[in-house]
Amino acid sequence: MKAVRLVTPGRPLELHEIPVPDPGSGDVRVRIHAAGICHSDAHYRAGVSPAGPLPLTLGHEVAGVVERCGPQVSRVRAGDRVCLHYLATCGACPWCAGGHEQFCATGQMIGKHRAGGFAEYIVLPAASVFPLPAEISFAHGAVLMCSSATALHALRKARLQPGESVAVFGLGGLGASAVQLARALGAAAVYAVDLNPAKLALAEKFGAIPVNARTADPVTIIRALTGGRGVDVALELIGLPLTMQQAVRVLGPLGRAALAGLTRQALAIQPYTELLGPEAEIIGVSDHLAREIPELLGLTLEGKLDLGPIVTRTVPLDAGAINGVLDELEKFGGAPRTVVAIVP
Known part of the structure; x- marks a missing residue:
């Protein structure tokens, strides 16, 4: 599959061909339809906020369609539209049990600590996968997962x-x-x-x-x-x-x-x-919480959060195009939010 990856901090991202990831027993593989480009991605590329291990696929605002589920997964199934909470955590430690999974000792953020969404596929634990209502587009669903x-x-x-x-x-x-x-x-x-x-x-x-x-x-x-x-x-x-x-x-x-x-x-x-x-x-303020995602989706469905005027540009899964957006973000310019459209 195609993936746009950070190889060296301070250098442009590169397009690589890498194997399609296989889900574990409690994981879900998602065919990515949209991935938002965040200012944090510019920080990761620049090395302002360290990311790795390298090379690493960036992108932490992700929405798509479930393609395959591990045998222990029951909350979603193949064909479901989904958006992804960007933290993969153990789900069992006191921090996870208390609803503050951003402090999980083994937690990993997609696009920073593990493979992210500037790719054709991604694998995440099922607990990080949320149904995306049909009324919300993939592009908007992706951006909801970080900026909103x-x-x-x-x-x-x-x-x-x-x-x-x-x-x-x-x-x-x-x-x-x-x-x-x-x-x-x-x-x-x-x-x-x-x-x-x-x-x-x-x-x-x-x-x-x-x-x-x-x-x-x-x-x-x-x-x-x-x-x-x-x-x-x-x-x-x-x-x-x-x-x-x-x-x-x-x-x-x-x-x-x-x-x-x-x-x-x-x-x-x-x-x-x-x-x-x-x-x-x-x-x-660091990250956000999985338990806040249903409320966010509900506010969007109620029309209280409109991403139409915010998500105003899409680019293809192309290293040059994504680097160009990151260049703009480093200068605090560009559209409010740009999305990588991976499935037209």
């Missing part, structure tokens, strides 16, 4: 309550979903921060108040719009120390900043004025 799922997890980690206000820093795939999900969860006001006018316009269509960080300091703008109070929740989805600082500084009393962007750089804050005085919180 992580946005929902960030809002849940930040304990967003109905009537609270939210600032979203970064309007790529995660941010565009986060704006909609915040509204769906009852946010009274959502402030969308970015440099890109097109992304700001899209966020405004989703009901957010656009804040152009290219023309003015977003903290100053949002504090003015909130009467000096600040917001209850801030999401940082970019991975820059500057925007992380802004996410903290825009908080009001008892505010919570959930940071999901990846960076190697240090974050500097003023402990008293920015954290201790207002009793604010900085919350780390």
Whole structure:
């Protein structure tokens, strides 16, 4: 089968011909129809976030059709449309049993620790495979599995309550979903921060108040719009120390900043004025949870999350095309979300 793989960090991905994987007794083999290209993939390619062992097929937003099941699998069967939770875990340790499988000691993320979705087939434990409703396309189902799922997890980690206000820093795939999900969860006001006018316009269509960080300091703008109070929740989805600082500084009393962007750089804050005085919180966001996927699919079916304006481009299973998208993402450009269309 064809697979686009990372061979050397800092170098372009390569197209390889490799064997089709066989499922184990509790595994499912999926014929991949769509795989989203995430900013994290650019981090893996660059070596900002180490991935391996190499060579490794990247891609962790995956949807397709079950082709073959192991003998112990009963939750899905051949021919089912599915989307894939990107973590393969043991399912038995205290972390898995407690619903925090991202901390499983033997857990592996597809496209980072084990073969991912920039390929024609993938094998995963059946517990990581979820039915994809016919009303949701493969492309949208794929993107739901990371950008939308992580946005929902960030809002849940930040304990967003109905009537609270939210600032979203970064309007790529995660941010565009986060704006909609915040509204769906009852946010009274959502402030969308970015440099890109097109992304700001899209966020405004989703009901957010656009804040152009290219023309003015977003903290100053949002504090003015909130009467000096600040917001209850801030999401940082970019991975820059500057925007992380802004996410903290825009908080009001008892505010919570959930940071999901990846960076190697240090974050500097003023402990008293920015954290201790207002009793604010900085919350780390890593991955998402399998138990959140049914809720996410339900919100999509209810029309509260629309990926149509977000997934605006497809590319083939081709190393040059995928590398081109990753080049754009490294510069914080490109479409909100691009999907590799593997089965037309």
